[in-house]
Amino acid sequence: MALLEVEDVVVRFGGVTAVAGVSFTVEDRQICGLIGPNGAGKTTLFNVISGIYRPSEGRVRFAGEVATGQPRHRMAPLGLGRTFQNLALFRSMSVRENVLAGAHSGGRSGFLANALRLPAARREEREAATQAALLLALLELDAVADVPVAALPFGTQKRVEMARALISRPKLLLLDEPAGGLNHGEVDALAALLRDVRARFHCAILLVEHHMNLVMRVSDKVVALDFGRKIADGTPEEVRSDPEVIRAYLGDGGEHARAA
Numbered sequence: 236m237a238l239l240e241v242e243d244v245v246v247r248f249g250g251v252t253a254v255a256g257v258s259f260t261v262e263d264r265q266i267c268g269l270i271g272p273n274g275a276g277k278t279t280l281f282n283v284i285s286g287i288y289r290p291s292e293g294r295v296r297f298a299g300e301v302a303t304g305q306p307r308h309r310m311a312p313l314g315l316g317r318t319f320q321n322l323a324l325f326r327s328m329s330v331r332e333n334v335l336a337g338a339h340s341g342g343r344s345g346f347l348a349n350a351l352r353l354p355a356a357r358r359e360e361r362e363a364a365t366q367a368a369l370l371l372a373l374l375e376l377d378a379v380a381d382v383p384v385a386a387l388p389f390g391t392q393k394r395v396e397m398a399r400a401l402i403s404r405p406k407l408l409l410l411d412e413p414a415g416g417l418n419h420g421e422v423d424a425l426a427a428l429l430r431d432v433r434a435r436f437h438c439a440i441l442l443v444e445h446h447m448n449l450v451m452r453v454s455d456k457v458v459a460l461d462f463g464r465k466i467a468d469g470t471p472e473e474v475r476s477d478p479e480v481i482r483a484y485l486g487d488g489g490e491h492a493r494a495a
Protein backbone atom coordinates (compact mmCIF):
# COMPACT_ATOMS: atom_id res chain seq x y z
CA MET A 236 0.00 0.00 0.00
CA ALA A 237 1.37 3.41 -0.96
CA LEU A 238 1.53 6.18 1.65
CA LEU A 239 -0.42 8.61 -0.53
CA GLU A 240 -2.89 7.47 -3.17
CA VAL A 241 -4.47 10.10 -5.39
CA GLU A 242 -7.35 8.42 -7.22
CA ASP A 243 -9.12 9.89 -10.26
CA VAL A 244 -9.25 13.38 -8.75
CA VAL A 245 -11.34 15.92 -10.66
CA VAL A 246 -11.71 19.56 -9.54
CA ARG A 247 -14.11 21.92 -11.30
CA PHE A 248 -14.48 25.63 -10.60
CA GLY A 249 -17.72 26.54 -12.35
CA GLY A 250 -16.98 25.86 -16.00
CA VAL A 251 -13.22 25.42 -15.52
CA THR A 252 -11.85 21.91 -14.99
CA ALA A 253 -8.62 22.60 -13.10
CA VAL A 254 -7.81 18.92 -12.46
CA ALA A 255 -9.24 16.39 -14.91
CA GLY A 256 -8.96 12.90 -13.42
CA VAL A 257 -5.46 12.59 -11.97
CA SER A 258 -4.13 9.47 -10.21
CA PHE A 259 -0.69 8.83 -8.77
CA THR A 260 0.94 7.43 -5.66
CA VAL A 261 3.74 8.44 -3.30
CA GLU A 262 5.51 5.70 -1.37
CA ASP A 263 6.89 5.90 2.15
CA ARG A 264 10.04 8.06 2.26
CA GLN A 265 9.81 8.90 -1.43
CA ILE A 266 10.49 12.41 -2.72
CA CYS A 267 7.96 13.18 -5.45
CA GLY A 268 8.02 16.33 -7.57
CA LEU A 269 4.78 17.67 -9.07
CA ILE A 270 5.52 19.81 -12.11
CA GLY A 271 3.68 21.43 -14.99
CA PRO A 272 3.43 24.74 -16.85
CA ASN A 273 1.42 27.67 -15.45
CA GLY A 274 -2.23 26.79 -14.95
CA ALA A 275 -1.57 23.03 -15.20
CA GLY A 276 -3.49 22.34 -11.96
CA LYS A 277 -0.58 21.77 -9.54
CA THR A 278 -1.75 24.14 -6.79
CA THR A 279 -5.33 22.92 -7.06
CA LEU A 280 -4.25 19.29 -6.71
CA PHE A 281 -1.92 20.21 -3.84
CA ASN A 282 -4.85 21.87 -2.08
CA VAL A 283 -6.94 18.73 -2.50
CA ILE A 284 -4.17 16.57 -1.02
CA SER A 285 -3.70 18.93 1.93
CA GLY A 286 -7.45 19.02 2.57
CA ILE A 287 -8.13 22.64 1.61
CA TYR A 288 -10.30 21.70 -1.38
CA ARG A 289 -12.76 18.89 -1.64
CA PRO A 290 -12.51 17.28 -5.09
CA SER A 291 -15.55 17.28 -7.38
CA GLU A 292 -14.78 13.59 -8.02
CA GLY A 293 -12.24 11.04 -6.84
CA ARG A 294 -10.47 10.68 -3.52
CA VAL A 295 -7.16 10.86 -1.71
CA ARG A 296 -6.10 8.03 0.58
CA PHE A 297 -3.44 8.56 3.16
CA ALA A 298 -1.89 5.47 4.77
CA GLY A 299 -4.98 3.59 3.57
CA GLU A 300 -7.47 6.04 5.11
CA VAL A 301 -9.67 8.24 2.94
CA ALA A 302 -8.43 11.78 3.65
CA THR A 303 -10.76 13.72 1.36
CA GLY A 304 -13.59 15.30 3.29
CA GLN A 305 -11.76 15.12 6.64
CA PRO A 306 -11.78 18.45 8.51
CA ARG A 307 -8.52 20.36 8.07
CA HIS A 308 -7.48 20.10 11.73
CA ARG A 309 -7.40 16.28 11.25
CA MET A 310 -4.63 16.57 8.67
CA ALA A 311 -1.67 16.95 11.06
CA PRO A 312 -2.78 14.03 13.29
CA LEU A 313 -3.21 11.95 10.11
CA GLY A 314 0.46 12.62 9.37
CA LEU A 315 0.33 15.41 6.80
CA GLY A 316 2.44 18.55 7.23
CA ARG A 317 2.46 21.40 4.74
CA THR A 318 4.02 24.73 3.83
CA PHE A 319 2.48 27.54 1.78
CA GLN A 320 3.66 29.30 -1.39
CA ASN A 321 3.33 32.75 0.18
CA LEU A 322 4.14 31.73 3.75
CA ALA A 323 1.58 31.51 6.51
CA LEU A 324 3.59 32.48 9.57
CA PHE A 325 2.73 34.59 12.60
CA ARG A 326 4.85 37.53 11.55
CA SER A 327 5.17 39.31 14.89
CA MET A 328 6.01 36.10 16.76
CA SER A 329 9.53 34.74 17.10
CA VAL A 330 10.93 31.89 15.06
CA ARG A 331 10.73 29.55 18.06
CA GLU A 332 7.12 30.52 18.81
CA ASN A 333 6.14 29.87 15.21
CA VAL A 334 7.77 26.44 15.26
CA LEU A 335 6.08 25.59 18.56
CA ALA A 336 2.72 26.63 17.12
CA GLY A 337 3.06 23.66 14.75
CA ALA A 338 3.33 21.29 17.72
CA HIS A 339 -0.08 22.21 19.08
CA SER A 340 -1.91 20.70 16.14
CA GLY A 341 -0.17 17.39 16.91
CA GLY A 342 -0.73 17.43 20.69
CA ARG A 343 -2.50 14.38 22.10
CA SER A 344 -3.48 15.56 25.56
CA GLY A 345 -6.49 17.60 24.43
CA PHE A 346 -7.93 21.02 25.09
CA LEU A 347 -8.98 20.44 28.70
CA ALA A 348 -5.65 18.97 29.80
CA ASN A 349 -3.89 21.95 28.21
CA ALA A 350 -6.24 24.49 29.79
CA LEU A 351 -5.76 22.94 33.24
CA ARG A 352 -2.03 22.44 32.67
CA LEU A 353 -2.28 18.79 33.66
CA PRO A 354 0.97 16.74 33.79
CA ALA A 355 0.34 15.17 30.37
CA ALA A 356 0.05 18.63 28.83
CA ARG A 357 3.17 19.89 30.63
CA ARG A 358 5.13 16.83 29.45
CA GLU A 359 4.00 17.49 25.88
CA GLU A 360 5.14 21.09 26.20
CA ARG A 361 8.59 20.00 27.33
CA GLU A 362 8.83 17.48 24.49
CA ALA A 363 7.76 20.15 22.02
CA ALA A 364 10.43 22.55 23.33
CA THR A 365 13.11 19.86 22.89
CA GLN A 366 11.88 19.01 19.39
CA ALA A 367 11.80 22.71 18.48
CA ALA A 368 15.40 23.15 19.63
CA LEU A 369 16.49 20.17 17.51
CA LEU A 370 14.67 21.50 14.46
CA LEU A 371 16.06 25.00 14.90
CA ALA A 372 19.55 23.50 14.90
CA LEU A 373 18.91 21.25 11.88
CA LEU A 374 17.48 24.12 9.85
CA GLU A 375 20.20 26.52 10.99
CA LEU A 376 17.71 28.76 12.71
CA ASP A 377 19.11 28.70 16.24
CA ALA A 378 20.88 32.05 15.85
CA VAL A 379 17.55 33.73 15.03
CA ALA A 380 15.33 31.65 17.33
CA ASP A 381 14.11 34.67 19.29
CA VAL A 382 13.84 37.11 16.37
CA PRO A 383 10.37 38.05 15.09
CA VAL A 384 9.76 36.31 11.78
CA ALA A 385 8.90 39.56 9.98
CA ALA A 386 12.49 40.79 10.44
CA LEU A 387 14.00 37.83 8.55
CA PRO A 388 14.78 37.36 4.85
CA PHE A 389 12.28 35.36 2.78
CA GLY A 390 14.58 32.32 2.44
CA THR A 391 14.94 32.11 6.23
CA GLN A 392 11.19 32.44 6.71
CA LYS A 393 10.72 29.48 4.38
CA ARG A 394 12.94 27.37 6.63
CA VAL A 395 10.85 28.45 9.62
CA GLU A 396 7.75 27.19 7.83
CA MET A 397 9.42 23.88 7.15
CA ALA A 398 10.45 23.54 10.80
CA ARG A 399 6.88 24.30 11.86
CA ALA A 400 5.53 21.60 9.54
CA LEU A 401 8.14 19.07 10.71
CA ILE A 402 7.50 19.45 14.43
CA SER A 403 4.27 17.47 14.09
CA ARG A 404 6.44 14.59 12.70
CA PRO A 405 4.52 14.23 9.44
CA LYS A 406 4.72 11.04 7.40
CA LEU A 407 4.29 13.19 4.33
CA LEU A 408 5.63 16.73 4.04
CA LEU A 409 3.86 18.82 1.39
CA LEU A 410 5.95 21.71 0.10
CA ASP A 411 4.42 24.42 -2.06
CA GLU A 412 7.15 25.99 -4.21
CA PRO A 413 9.94 25.74 -1.62
CA ALA A 414 12.48 27.23 -4.06
CA GLY A 415 10.31 30.23 -5.02
CA GLY A 416 12.14 33.49 -4.27
CA LEU A 417 15.42 31.75 -3.33
CA ASN A 418 18.77 32.59 -4.91
CA HIS A 419 21.09 30.06 -6.54
CA GLY A 420 23.06 29.23 -3.40
CA GLU A 421 19.89 28.92 -1.33
CA VAL A 422 18.41 26.46 -3.86
CA ASP A 423 21.56 24.31 -3.59
CA ALA A 424 21.25 24.36 0.21
CA LEU A 425 17.55 23.48 -0.07
CA ALA A 426 18.33 20.41 -2.20
CA ALA A 427 20.71 19.13 0.48
CA LEU A 428 18.23 20.02 3.23
CA LEU A 429 15.37 18.09 1.63
CA ARG A 430 17.47 14.93 1.48
CA ASP A 431 18.60 15.48 5.05
CA VAL A 432 15.02 15.99 6.24
CA ARG A 433 13.91 12.77 4.56
CA ALA A 434 16.80 10.84 6.12
CA ARG A 435 16.27 12.21 9.63
CA PHE A 436 12.50 12.30 9.77
CA HIS A 437 11.85 9.21 7.63
CA CYS A 438 9.11 11.12 5.86
CA ALA A 439 8.00 11.26 2.25
CA ILE A 440 8.03 14.67 0.55
CA LEU A 441 5.72 15.95 -2.18
CA LEU A 442 6.86 19.21 -3.70
CA VAL A 443 5.11 21.45 -6.18
CA GLU A 444 7.88 23.35 -7.84
CA HIS A 445 8.70 25.47 -10.89
CA HIS A 446 12.43 25.16 -10.33
CA MET A 447 13.07 22.28 -12.70
CA ASN A 448 16.69 21.81 -11.72
CA LEU A 449 15.77 21.32 -8.06
CA VAL A 450 12.93 18.89 -8.86
CA MET A 451 15.11 16.78 -11.14
CA ARG A 452 17.94 16.73 -8.60
CA VAL A 453 16.04 15.71 -5.49
CA SER A 454 13.03 13.70 -6.69
CA ASP A 455 12.81 9.91 -6.81
CA LYS A 456 9.78 10.29 -9.04
CA VAL A 457 8.18 13.14 -10.93
CA VAL A 458 4.53 13.61 -11.92
CA ALA A 459 3.88 16.09 -14.74
CA LEU A 460 0.54 17.80 -15.32
CA ASP A 461 -0.71 19.85 -18.24
CA PHE A 462 -4.19 21.34 -18.61
CA GLY A 463 -5.31 19.40 -15.53
CA ARG A 464 -4.25 16.00 -16.90
CA LYS A 465 -1.32 13.83 -15.90
CA ILE A 466 0.99 13.61 -18.90
CA ALA A 467 3.94 11.76 -17.34
CA ASP A 468 4.84 9.84 -14.18
CA GLY A 469 8.26 8.28 -13.71
CA THR A 470 11.87 8.84 -12.77
CA PRO A 471 13.33 12.33 -13.38
CA GLU A 472 15.18 10.94 -16.44
CA GLU A 473 12.01 9.42 -17.89
CA VAL A 474 9.93 12.55 -17.34
CA ARG A 475 12.63 14.92 -18.60
CA SER A 476 12.81 13.08 -21.93
CA ASP A 477 9.06 12.46 -22.30
CA PRO A 478 7.85 13.97 -25.60
CA GLU A 479 4.58 15.22 -24.07
CA VAL A 480 6.46 16.97 -21.26
CA ILE A 481 8.84 18.60 -23.74
CA ARG A 482 5.87 19.71 -25.85
CA ALA A 483 4.01 21.07 -22.80
CA TYR A 484 6.99 23.14 -21.72
CA LEU A 485 8.18 24.33 -25.09
CA GLY A 486 4.66 24.86 -26.44
CA ASP A 487 3.57 24.15 -29.98
CA GLY A 488 4.90 27.44 -31.26
CA GLY A 489 1.45 28.97 -30.97
CA GLU A 490 -0.75 30.23 -28.20
CA HIS A 491 0.39 27.55 -25.77
CA ALA A 492 4.04 28.56 -25.75
CA ARG A 493 4.91 28.90 -22.07
CA ALA A 494 8.13 29.28 -20.19
CA ALA A 495 9.58 26.37 -18.20
Ligand SMILES: Nc1ncnc2c1ncn2[C@@H]1O[C@H](COP(=O)(O)OP(=O)(O)OP(=O)(O)O)[C@@H](O)[C@H]1O
Nearest residue numbers: 248251252253271272273274275276277278279280
Ligand atom coordinates in the same frame (compact mmCIF):
# COMPACT_ATOMS: atom_id res chain seq x y z
N1 LIG B 1 -10.50 29.30 -7.33
C1 LIG B 1 -10.51 29.16 -8.66
N2 LIG B 1 -11.56 29.54 -9.39
C2 LIG B 1 -11.59 29.40 -10.73
N3 LIG B 1 -10.57 28.87 -11.45
C3 LIG B 1 -9.50 28.49 -10.80
C4 LIG B 1 -9.37 28.62 -9.36
N4 LIG B 1 -8.15 28.15 -8.98
C5 LIG B 1 -7.54 27.75 -10.11
N5 LIG B 1 -8.34 27.96 -11.18
C6 LIG B 1 -7.99 27.63 -12.58
O1 LIG B 1 -7.64 26.26 -12.60
C7 LIG B 1 -6.54 26.04 -13.47
C8 LIG B 1 -5.38 25.41 -12.70
O2 LIG B 1 -4.86 26.38 -11.78
P1 LIG B 1 -3.71 26.06 -10.72
O3 LIG B 1 -3.48 27.30 -9.95
O4 LIG B 1 -4.05 24.83 -9.99
O5 LIG B 1 -2.48 25.76 -11.68
P2 LIG B 1 -0.93 25.71 -11.33
O6 LIG B 1 -0.37 24.58 -12.12
O7 LIG B 1 -0.73 25.70 -9.88
O8 LIG B 1 -0.41 27.08 -11.94
P3 LIG B 1 0.81 28.03 -11.45
O9 LIG B 1 2.04 27.27 -11.76
O10 LIG B 1 0.65 29.22 -12.34
O11 LIG B 1 0.61 28.32 -10.01
C9 LIG B 1 -6.21 27.39 -14.10
O12 LIG B 1 -6.88 27.47 -15.33
C10 LIG B 1 -6.77 28.36 -13.10
O13 LIG B 1 -7.13 29.58 -13.74
